[in-house]
Amino acid sequence: MGKVDENKEQKRRSLLDTAFSLFTTKGITKTSISEIVENAGVAKGTFYLYFKDKYDIEEKLIAYKANQLFQHALNTSDYNSKNCFEEKLLAIIDDILAQMQKNHGLVRFVNKNLSWGIFSHALTTAHPDTLQAIETILYEDGRRWSEPNLMIYTIVELVSASCYSVILHKDPTDLDSYKPYLHRSILSIVHSFEET
Amino acid sequence: MGKVDENKEQKRRSLLDTAFSLFTTKGITKTSISEIVENAGVAKGTFYLYFKDKYDIEEKLIAYKANQLFQHALNTSDYNSKNCFEEKLLAIIDDILAQMQKNHGLVRFVNKNLSWGIFSHALTTAHPDTLQAIETILYEDGRRWSEPNLMIYTIVELVSASCYSVILHKDPTDLDSYKPYLHRSILSIVHSFEET
Amino acid sequence: MGKVDENKEQKRRSLLDTAFSLFTTKGITKTSISEIVENAGVAKGTFYLYFKDKYDIEEKLIAYKANQLFQHALNTSDYNSKNCFEEKLLAIIDDILAQMQKNHGLVRFVNKNLSWGIFSHALTTAHPDTLQAIETILYEDGRRWSEPNLMIYTIVELVSASCYSVILHKDPTDLDSYKPYLHRSILSIVHSFEET
Amino acid sequence: MGKVDENKEQKRRSLLDTAFSLFTTKGITKTSISEIVENAGVAKGTFYLYFKDKYDIEEKLIAYKANQLFQHALNTSDYNSKNCFEEKLLAIIDDILAQMQKNHGLVRFVNKNLSWGIFSHALTTAHPDTLQAIETILYEDGRRWSEPNLMIYTIVELVSASCYSVILHKDPTDLDSYKPYLHRSILSIVHSFEET
DNA sequence: GATGAATGAGCATTCATTCAT
DNA sequence: CATGAATGAATGCTCATTCAT
Numbered sequence: 001m002g003k004v005d006e007n008k009e010q011k012r013r014s015l016l017d018t019a020f021s022l023f024t025t026k027g028i029t030k031t032s033i034s035e036i037v038e039n040a041g042v043a044k045g046t047f048y049l050y051f052k053d054k055y056d057i058e059e060k061l062i063a064y065k066a067n068q069l070f071q072h073a074l075n076t077s078d079y080n081s082k083n084c085f086e087e088k089l090l091a092i093i094d095d096i097l098a099q100m101q102k103n104h105g106l107v108r109f110v111n112k113n114l115s116w117g118i119f120s121h122a123l124t125t126a127h128p129d130t131l132q133a134i135e136t137i138l139y140e141d142g143r144r145w146s147e148p149n150l151m152i153y154t155i156v157e158l159v160s161a162s163c164y165s166v167i168l169h170k171d172p173t174d175l176d177s178y179k180p181y182l183h184r185s186i187l188s189i190v191h192s193f194e195e196t
Numbered sequence: 197m198g199k200v201d202e203n204k205e206q207k208r209r210s211l212l213d214t215a216f217s218l219f220t221t222k223g224i225t226k227t228s229i230s231e232i233v234e235n236a237g238v239a240k241g242t243f244y245l246y247f248k249d250k251y252d253i254e255e256k257l258i259a260y261k262a263n264q265l266f267q268h269a270l271n272t273s274d275y276n277s278k279n280c281f282e283e284k285l286l287a288i289i290d291d292i293l294a295q296m297q298k299n300h301g302l303v304r305f306v307n308k309n310l311s312w313g314i315f316s317h318a319l320t321t322a323h324p325d326t327l328q329a330i331e332t333i334l335y336e337d338g339r340r341w342s343e344p345n346l347m348i349y350t351i352v353e354l355v356s357a358s359c360y361s362v363i364l365h366k367d368p369t370d371l372d373s374y375k376p377y378l379h380r381s382i383l384s385i386v387h388s389f390e391e392t
Numbered sequence: 393m394g395k396v397d398e399n400k401e402q403k404r405r406s407l408l409d410t411a412f413s414l415f416t417t418k419g420i421t422k423t424s425i426s427e428i429v430e431n432a433g434v435a436k437g438t439f440y441l442y443f444k445d446k447y448d449i450e451e452k453l454i455a456y457k458a459n460q461l462f463q464h465a466l467n468t469s470d471y472n473s474k475n476c477f478e479e480k481l482l483a484i485i486d487d488i489l490a491q492m493q494k495n496h497g498l499v500r501f502v503n504k505n506l507s508w509g510i511f512s513h514a515l516t517t518a519h520p521d522t523l524q525a526i527e528t529i530l531y532e533d534g535r536r537w538s539e540p541n542l543m544i545y546t547i548v549e550l551v552s553a554s555c556y557s558v559i560l561h562k563d564p565t566d567l568d569s570y571k572p573y574l575h576r577s578i579l580s581i582v583h584s585f586e587e588t
Numbered sequence: 589m590g591k592v593d594e595n596k597e598q599k600r601r602s603l604l605d606t607a608f609s610l611f612t613t614k615g616i617t618k619t620s621i622s623e624i625v626e627n628a629g630v631a632k633g634t635f636y637l638y639f640k641d642k643y644d645i646e647e648k649l650i651a652y653k654a655n656q657l658f659q660h661a662l663n664t665s666d667y668n669s670k671n672c673f674e675e676k677l678l679a680i681i682d683d684i685l686a687q688m689q690k691n692h693g694l695v696r697f698v699n700k701n702l703s704w705g706i707f708s709h710a711l712t713t714a715h716p717d718t719l720q721a722i723e724t725i726l727y728e729d730g731r732r733w734s735e736p737n738l739m740i741y742t743i744v745e746l747v748s749a750s751c752y753s754v755i756l757h758k759d760p761t762d763l764d765s766y767k768p769y770l771h772r773s774i775l776s777i778v779h780s781f782e783e784t
Numbered sequence: 785g786a787t788g789a790a791t792g793a794g795c796a797t798t799c800a801t802t803c804a805t
Numbered sequence: 806c807a808t809g810a811a812t813g814a815a816t817g818c819t820c821a822t823t824c825a826t
Contacts, residue, residue, distance in 0.1 A: 185384075549753075
């Protein structure tokens with residue numbers, strides 16, 4: 001990568017990071033492109049050399065952050081030391097929940113913008129390795145599932161939807177109190193998808 | 197109610213209906229007050245006689261529509277003829293899903309704007325009768341739950357989150373195909389909350 | 393005066409008083425007719441039964457308040473016990489300054505709106521008795537003036553202009569410190585207008 | 589200065605000039621930003637690149653015009669050829685009066701907006717040289733004053749207040765007729781401030 | 785490629801005024 | 806006489822987008 005390209009990549013990152021920071025602190029609609037470029041330290045016109053408009057950077061950011069979330073969970077959590085699928089799954093989910101607990105802006109951003117379509121698209125096209133890792137976990141202990149993708153879908157939706165209010169408003173209870181029930185719910189869902 | 201008051205109520209409804217129609221077709225942020233009043237057939241200033249600003253009408257609309265959804269389910273579905281809690285619950289949920297299937301705008305609106313906080317607040321303050329009906333169903337067949345409100349929370353979040361992509365984009369599958377799995381997931385969640 | 397007329401006069405006064413109170417506290421331009429009628433406790437349409445528009449009530453208020461200021465000075469100050477014109481003049485001016493010191497809103501209102509034209513017009517047409525009183529003071533001790541009206545004009549302008557910053561901002565000094573110099577300046581102006 | 593900067597300065601001037609022209613002909617409150625930009629031949633958004641809002645341009649205009657008035661008097665009037673302070677003072681005042689006589693809009697603008705606070709602030713911070721020139725005149729012929737700044741204050745207020753009605757409405761008389769009396773009043777004020 | 789001055793359509797909001805009741 | 810709901814022109818201000826440098 002030449003010096004020019006390095007510079008370009010640096011500008012792109014700067015714009016993405018600044019946008020994420022602003023999006024998560026003051027919301028997407030209340031963040032203007034002027035603010036992004038100002039905080040990123042580039043000229044207004046430069047923004048349009050890298051992104052089509054605000055929705056373009058938003059979309060790229062969502063895919064990027066969603067994958068980051070999973071990558072962190074797959075790299076950091078000790079799920080590999082667990083023996084069965086259920087334990088691995090909960091280890092991964094707990095890591096993701098921990099990340100969100102640490103960054104409320106992230107919760108708001110991901111929850112309000114991450115639809116299943118964007119999420120699965122991001123995973124299949126931009127980050128196939130992450131998807132592959134999930135596949136591996138699913139089948140490595142010889143389990144058989146009736147509709148594995150629907151199971152993943154159901155669990156992802158449940159976790160992402162239920163953590164929002166729990167983490168941000170501690171309503172109806174706080175995350176630590178809710179976790180046992182969430183775990184039990186997830187396990188029972190997994191059980192209901194198991195092929196007999 | 198005098199002629200003047202009738203007229204006022206009619207204006208208010210006209211504004212609410214128009215706002216809902218626009219919010220569900222093109223989104224809240226992209227809907228301007230100018231558009232609402234134009235479509236409602238009233239002058240711009242009139243809007244401010246009835247609502248403080250766009251967020252005021254938005255909030256009132258959410259509570260109104262969320263309650264309407266439940267009321268319809270409680271009034272229309274034949275849940276009363278069912279014998280146990282599980283069957284009643286599924287009957288109610290199926291009615292709500294049917295309503296949403298018929299009105300995709302409603303799905304978008306509810307999903308993007310209805311957080312648990314607003315939902316529970318709307319139910320406890322504005323429509324306590326709806327809440328009472330749910331309580332009744334919970335306990336009438338002598339069942340005992342470890343944390344009934346967390347169970348309701350979990351189910352509400354799962355249903356509202358998972359129906360979005362399924363109804364709007366038939367992704368990962370269409371509603372009819374998904375329903376059996378959703379039912380099974382719900383039943384297993386209910387089971388996991390049952391006191392032993 | 394009949395009961396109806398009493399009611400009318402009461403409404404008129406209420407509007408005038410409220411307008412004055414609002415004009416002096418938040419400024420004329422920032423006061424809306426809506427606010428005036430709301431605080432006065434009458435309907436919006438009623439305003440237009442008594443005044444043409446905001447500028448109409450403003451004008452009437454200025455004349456009314458300016459005369460009130462003089463009337464108070466002529467009635468309250470002990471200028472009658474003084475022997476010569478100079479002493480009477482200073483007694484009257486000091487009373488007016490004291491009134492203004494007590495009501496900064498009045499200073500702002502009078503100073504920014506009271507032009508000589510309105511002032512002299514108000515005195516000659518609406519309150520000729522006040523004017524007469526001034527005439528009397530001018531000549532009762534047998535003094536002769538080269539241009540008495542220009543003298544009055546000069547003194548009125550000097551006092552009304554110089555008291556503004558002194559009273560409201562104590563800049564360049566406060567009223568008590570400034571008064572001796574103002575007195576001396578006035579006396580020297582009077583002297584310069586005396587016929588030799 | 590590059591071509592871009594030249595262009596910017598030209599735009600700024602255009603906006604200031606247009607604003608002054610409109611402010612003096614139809615008053616500040618009745619002048620809208622839309623009108624200013626329309627007459628200045630720039631887009632609405634451009635205004636906000638140069639000024640924060642209407643009050644910002646107003647403030648800058650007042651300081652600018654007040655200084656211009658004094659600068660003209662100090663540069664143009666032959667006050668330097670006069671021997672004593674009194675004569676120099678009257679020469680300067682007469683020049684200012686002449687400027688105002690020529691430009692009634694200026695009278696209106698200065699009189700309605702120029703308070704002592706703004707005036708002295710503008711002179712001390714933005715144009716200290718003008719202030720220095722006044723100081724020099726005060727003391728160069730060895731005169732001693734009891735409170736020189738209060739004297740200046742008194743004279744400035746008297747002149748600026750009394751010229752308004754005289755110039756704009758020739759009421760109670762026209763400027764030429766009033767000048768001798770104003771001169772005499774000023775001289776007697778100066779005399780009253782002289783240290784004995 | 786990068787800049788940032790300029791644009792102008794678009795927005796929320798205010799408010800004097802009218803008029804049917 | 807009095808009301809106050811309704812009006813809609815007008816205003817200040819924002820901001821995504823363009824383009825000459």
